[in-house]
Amino acid sequence: MSFSVTEPSPRQKWIAGILVVGYALITMLPLLWIVATGFKSSADSIAYPPKILFEPTVEGYVNVFTTQTRLSNEMAQEPRENLPWYEQLVREKGNTIVGQSRYTERFFNSVIIGFGSTFFAIVLGTAAAYAFSRFKVPLKDDLLFFILSTRMMPPIAVAIPIFLMFRNLGLNDTHAGMILLYTAINLSLAVWLINGFIDEIPIEYEEAALIDGYTRFQAFYKVVLPQAATGIASTAIFCLIFAWNEYALAVLLTSGTAQTAPPFIPTIIGVGGQDWPAVAAGATIFLVPVMVFTILLRKHLLRGITFGAVRK
Amino acid sequence: MAQIMIRNVRKDFGSFTAVKSSTFTIEDGEFFMLLGPSGCGKTTTLRMMAGLELPTSGEIYIDGEEVGMKPASQRDIAFVFQMFALYPHMNVGKNISYPLVSQGMPRAQVRKKVAEVAEILGIADILNRPVGGLSGGDRQRVALGRAIVRDPKAFFMDEPLGALDAEFRERMSEELRALHDRMNATTVYVTHDQLEAMQMGDKIVVMNHGVVEQFGRPQEIYDWPSTMFVAGFLGSPAMNFLEFDGQLSMNRNSVHMNGTDFQIPTSLEGARGRLALGVRPEHVRFSDSSGYKGEVLATEYLGTTQIVTIATPNGSIKSRMSAAQPVSVGDMPGLEFDSRTISIFNVETGRALLSQANQEVLRHG
Numbered sequence: 001m002s003f004s005v006t007e008p009s010p011r012q013k014w015i016a017g018i019l020v021v022g023y024a025l026i027t028m029l030p031l032l033w034i035v036a037t038g039f040k041s042s043a044d045s046i047a048y049p050p051k052i053l054f055e056p057t058v059e060g061y062v063n064v065f066t067t068q069t070r071l072s073n074e075m076a077q078e079p080r081e082n083l084p085w086y087e088q089l090v091r092e093k094g095n096t097i098v099g100q101s102r103y104t105e106r107f108f109n110s111v112i113i114g115f116g117s118t119f120f121a122i123v124l125g126t127a128a129a130y131a132f133s134r135f136k137v138p139l140k141d142d143l144l145f146f147i148l149s150t151r152m153m154p155p156i157a158v159a160i161p162i163f164l165m166f167r168n169l170g171l172n173d174t175h176a177g178m179i180l181l182y183t184a185i186n187l188s189l190a191v192w193l194i195n196g197f198i199d200e201i202p203i204e205y206e207e208a209a210l211i212d213g214y215t216r217f218q219a220f221y222k223v224v225l226p227q228a229a230t231g232i233a234s235t236a237i238f239c240l241i242f243a244w245n246e247y248a249l250a251v252l253l254t255s256g257t258a259q260t261a262p263p264f265i266p267t268i269i270g271v272g273g274q275d276w277p278a279v280a281a282g283a284t285i286f287l288v289p290v291m292v293f294t295i296l297l298r299k300h301l302l303r304g305i306t307f308g309a310v311r312k
Numbered sequence: 313m314a315q316i317m318i319r320n321v322r323k324d325f326g327s328f329t330a331v332k333s334s335t336f337t338i339e340d341g342e343f344f345m346l347l348g349p350s351g352c353g354k355t356t357t358l359r360m361m362a363g364l365e366l367p368t369s370g371e372i373y374i375d376g377e378e379v380g381m382k383p384a385s386q387r388d389i390a391f392v393f394q395m396f397a398l399y400p401h402m403n404v405g406k407n408i409s410y411p412l413v414s415q416g417m418p419r420a421q422v423r424k425k426v427a428e429v430a431e432i433l434g435i436a437d438i439l440n441r442p443v444g445g446l447s448g449g450d451r452q453r454v455a456l457g458r459a460i461v462r463d464p465k466a467f468f469m470d471e472p473l474g475a476l477d478a479e480f481r482e483r484m485s486e487e488l489r490a491l492h493d494r495m496n497a498t499t500v501y502v503t504h505d506q507l508e509a510m511q512m513g514d515k516i517v518v519m520n521h522g523v524v525e526q527f528g529r530p531q532e533i534y535d536w537p538s539t540m541f542v543a544g545f546l547g548s549p550a551m552n553f554l555e556f557d558g559q560l561s562m563n564r565n566s567v568h569m570n571g572t573d574f575q576i577p578t579s580l581e582g583a584r585g586r587l588a589l590g591v592r593p594e595h596v597r598f599s600d601s602s603g604y605k606g607e608v609l610a611t612e613y614l615g616t617t618q619i620v621t622i623a624t625p626n627g628s629i630k631s632r633m634s635a636a637q638p639v640s641v642g643d644m645p646g647l648e649f650d651s652r653t654i655s656i657f658n659v660e661t662g663r664a665l666l667s668q669a670n671q672e673v674l675r676h677g
């Protein structure tokens with residue numbers, strides 16, 4: 001039988017495969033639970049023992065997007081055939097839709113604040129990282145360490161001072177305030193990661209472009225950026241995931257206009273009894289943008305996360 | 313194409329001086345070698361000429377125009393990097409066309425130019441390939457293509473063969489030289505390999521510790537080195553130095569060393585103290601009539617010639633002689649040096665003393 005130091009045998013591959021799939025299933029279980037709950041009826045969602053097989057319904061999704069009230073007696077008598085499907089669904093439970101819930105609004109707040117702060121963190125982080133990597137910056141190492149040190153403390157530790165500052169500046173519960181805050185928190189990570197990626201790109205590429213007749217900015221834009229794309233993309237994912245999932249500061253600093261989805265979703269529980277399917281539906285929809293973003297950039301992510309260990 | 317003049321150029325990195333007051337001239341169309349050991353400031357000198365590094369002081373003229381403080385993009389030169397620096401996110405054709413695109417040349421014309429250059433370099437069939445999978449030789453050709461496509465005023469190459477395998481080096485150095493002869497472009501070529509420099513160069517600058525030691529045609533420098541460093545750096549084996557305490561006055565044609573008189577080219581400069589008689593290995597001969605004897609320590613057979621190591625009263629030296637000559641370890645032959653090719657050095661200063669033979673070379677350089 002042939003034996004190789006680097007190539008695992010078929011049996012080893014099988015064992016490794018089973019372990020990986022098993023691990024993936026275990027870690028995915030809570031996620032599956034949430035997704036399944038979103039499609040259960042209220043009764044099924046709290047059934048004990050839990051139901052693996054159930055009759056799917058989109059009740060939870062309708063509930064999370066709408067506000068409802070009890071049907072009056074006379075409305076209950078009305079024929080339902082001409083009503084839209086979601087109204088029919090609600091009426092079966094003896095309710096009627098009176099308007100949109102605030103979920104959509106909160107969800108878009110998350111989109112604006114999450115992607116907005118990621119955008120600024122990446123633009124500023126790339127510029128700073130390029131400068132650190134390519135120019136003689138006095139006290140460069142100390143500055144870089146200082147930038148990283150802002151990340152060593154959990155952001156919530158400075159929540160109160162930030163709250164007071166925001167109140168004085170009129171930034172409480174504003175989109176601009178939240179974008180500013182998440183940008184500031186993510187920036188240190190962005191500078192560090194992107195600095196590492198740019199350091200890996202030989203300076204000769206830029207010099208070649210300078211010699212070929214391009215300006216410094218063109219060389220940066222046309223030669224450095226495409227090569228740093230992998231690193232920048234993976235950094236963007238990290239930034240987005242943080243801003244998207246951030247809960248503690250959002251609870252403290254937003255309540256209405258600029259409230260993001262994470263502080264909002266738990267409040268669904270309180271509206272009209274414990275509506276677990278609606279909470280699960282809200283959580284599931286909330287997962288989608290980050291998942292899509294990550295899947296779109298996954299090719300870069302896999303290469304980027306190895307921090308340049310994979311050379312071209 | 314252009315003449316390039318370097319005048320008193322100096323470069324400091326903080327308190328460290330990488331290049332100390334260099335002065336030399338590269339004539340239009342010359343294949344010019346910057347030669348010296350690693351760390352002597354060759355790359356720094358070349359980068360200042362290219363505009364990738366700004367000189368601390370001094371002037372650089374390209375085609376009569378002072379360009380010392382001009383950015384690289386305005387100097388109209390091409391640079392071939394040691395690692396080639398091909399843009400990894402572009403294919404071969406894009407890499408070659410990139411310098412033309414920056415000039416805003418129309419597309420059809422760009423395509424025509426690229427095809428022309430690819431034809432010259434024999435890479436027409438790989439224009440659509442990514443640069444990632446190319447062999448060293450092909451990378452080298454693409455880098456050259458990117459350099460020549462624009463008809464720049466001059467080509468600068470920093471150890472362009474350094475990254476290639478030994479077998480490729482020879483072939484590429486021939487291609488490079490052929491390409492130069494065909495285009496007649498002013499070329500500045502950095503290398504630490506003295507053999508490469510002598511084989512390929514029209515002219516050579518020898519640098520050491522940031523100082524230009526000598527510049528001139530390869531044979532001039534080889535025959536009449538201006539310093540002991542140059543004498544020792546060129547040639548393999550290098551020039552022999554027989555050191556002795558003595559004196560030499562003006563207009564003498566012999567020197568007294570260890571009780572023997574040696575004929576030398578007529579001296580034009582006197583010196584006393586520690587001196588060295590410099591003689592190339594191929595100019596050391598055995599002679600039964602000579603009273604100056606040495607002991608054979610080792611022989612090294614090289615096919616047509618052999619290198620014989622001999623212990624003399626003034627240190628061990630090497631001789632290159634015909635392999636047909638019978639020599640064995642322990643022999644005590646008399647030694648004779650070709651009197652026309654000897655240089656005398658002042659060991660204190662390391663400089664060659666002026667003589668009738670070397671004055672022409674040393675005075676212009």
Ligand SMILES: Nc1ncnc2c1ncn2[C@@H]1O[C@H](COP(=O)(O)OP(=O)(O)O)[C@@H](O)[C@H]1O
Nearest residue numbers: 325328330348349350351352353354355356357
């Ligand atoms: N950017 C720089 N900063 C500080 N020192 C440098 C820099 N570039 C080169 N040097 C130093 O200058 C000297 C000459 O370098 P270089 O021109 O690259 O030598 P060579 O090409 O002859 O090997 C070396 O000692 C090197 O360490």
Ligand SMILES: [Mg+2]
Nearest residue numbers: 351354355356
């Ligand atoms: Mg070098």
